[in-house]
Amino acid sequence: xxxxxxxxxxxIDGTVYDYKTHRVLPSTVRVIEQLxxxxxxxxxASGRSSALLGQQILNSIHPDYYVLANGHELLxxxxxxxxxxxxxxxQTQRVADRAGALGIHMMxxxxxxxxxxxxxxxxxxxxxxxxxLNRISNIVPRRITTARTSPWA
Numbered sequence: 001x002x003x004x005x006x007x008x009x010x011x012i013d014g015t016v017y018d019y020k021t022h023r024v025l026p027s028t029v030r031v032i033e034q035l036x037x038x039x040x041x042x043x044x045a046s047g048r049s050s051a052l053l054g055q056q057i058l059n060s061i062h063p064d065y066y067v068l069a070n071g072h073e074l075l076x077x078x079x080x081x082x083x084x085x086x087x088x089x090x091q092t093q094r095v096a097d098r099a100g101a102l103g104i105h106m107m108x109x110x111x112x113x114x115x116x117x118x119x120x121x122x123x124x125x126x127x128x129x130x131x132x133l134n135r136i137s138n139i140v141p142r143r144i145t146t147a148r149t150s151p152w153a
Contacts, residue, residue: 007041008032009067012048017057024060032061043067049109050079069109 010016016028032042044057045067053068058079065082066075074083087095092108099106105122 008035009043009045012046023056029060
């Protein structure tokens with residue numbers, strides 16, 4: 001019995017997005033369009049949040065769904081949330097404290113914006129400074145607070 005393929009799932013970084021050219025290659029776009037013509041749904045799954053997708057990715061791939069921020073954002077084709085999963089303030093603080101103790105840099109990802117908690121230079125090496133300045137809300141202080149007392153407001 002022949003099994004029918006219903007969906008193709010792609011990562012962004014190093015898969016559909018080429019770090020050497022900093023763009024989605026035309027050959028990648030052609031393959032994804034061919035899949036779509038065959039009735040196969042296209043899904044982007046990435047550790048990136050929606051704020052870090054970039055217009056070049058959005059304008060060239062046109063997936064049916066996005067699974068972003070390591071599963072914390074499930075979005076439809078128009079980038080509208082179908083489901084958002086968020087840590088509590090206490091959970092976020094515990095992760096930030098542990099990352100700091102281990103010397104790990106982190107970016108706090110939210111739907112439509114990100115905040116760099118630490119490690120600006122490492123983030124620049126991955127995303128580029130211009131891309132970060134266009135998509136990052138601010139650098140977050142060491143203590144995380146609720147939105148009502150937001151340090152980046």
